[in-house]
Amino acid sequence: MRNNVILERLLWLTIIISGAYLFIYAPSIHKPVKHTPMTVISKPVSIISHTKKTRVDILRANDGSFYTHIDINGFPTTAVIDTGATTTAIPAWMKGNIGITKCKPISGHTANGDVTGCESKINRIDINNTITVKNINAVFLKDVKVVLLGQDVLRQLKLNVDGELMKIGH
Numbered sequence: 620m621r622n623n624v625i626l627e628r629l630l631w632l633t634i635i636i637s638g639a640y641l642f643i644y645a646p647s648i649h650k651p652v653k654h655t656p657m658t659v660i661s662k663p664v665s666i667i668s669h670t671k672k673t674r675v676d677i678l679r680a681n682d683g684s685f686y687t688h689i690d691i692n693g694f695p696t697t698a699v700i701d702t703g704a705t706t707t708a709i710p711a712w713m714k715g716n717i718g719i720t721k722c723k724p725i726s727g728h729t730a731n732g733d734v735t736g737c738e739s740k741i742n743r744i745d746i747n748n749t750i751t752v753k754n755i756n757a758v759f760l761k762d763v764k765v766v767l768l769g770q771d772v773l774r775q776l777k778l779n780v781d782g783e784l785m786k787i788g789h
Contacts, residue, residue, distance in 0.1 A: 674788035675747045685785045689766065690745040692717040696766055698746075700785060702778070703730070704769030707744075711736060711761040718742075722759060736760035744772065746787065 677685045677700065685700040691709065694717045701708075714722060722737030741755040752772050779786045 673750050674786055675749050677747075677785045677787065679783040679785070687747050687768075687787075689747070689768070690743075691766070692742050698766035698768040700773070700778075700787075701767040701769055702773060704767045706771050707741070707755055707757040707769040708763045708767040709741075709757050709759050710763045710765070711759045713766075714739075714759050719759070725758060734760050734762060744768075750776070750787065750789075 675687065677687050680686055686697055687700065689696060689698045691713070694713065696713070709717075719739045719741075722739040724735075725738050726733065726735045728734070736759050738756060738758050741757045742753065744752045744755060746752065746768075752775065755772060757771075773787075775789075776787050777789055
């Protein structure tokens, strides 16, 4: 029993330290990159753009992750492209900033342990001011420090990693 408590505390400490690292360094790691616009429509998630071609190029950060600028319902922030996340996860404190007033309580289990939070629909996520994704069901978790852009968004796009460069488009 005592070993389980120690292991649980070590796990939470690891999660907190990892989250603090991402919260402190994620905004300063992202470097804007050149992109080409395109028109894309997809269901159940709609991806739209006003020009013929859309692609976002993202350089790998020093920590091995891919960070990009996003706007959630017009609120600017940084996101980690998380191909291992099923659902887009957003820090709970952002709910008010992006206009979320109704949120259905949830609980679940992740690779990092049990989580609680709530789920709500996001009207739109703009990726690097180039690709717009609409009508996303996202979860809001208090233990998340930076937005994790998950497979609910990514599976609607084409991702290609070539060395230190991730290309996102359709």
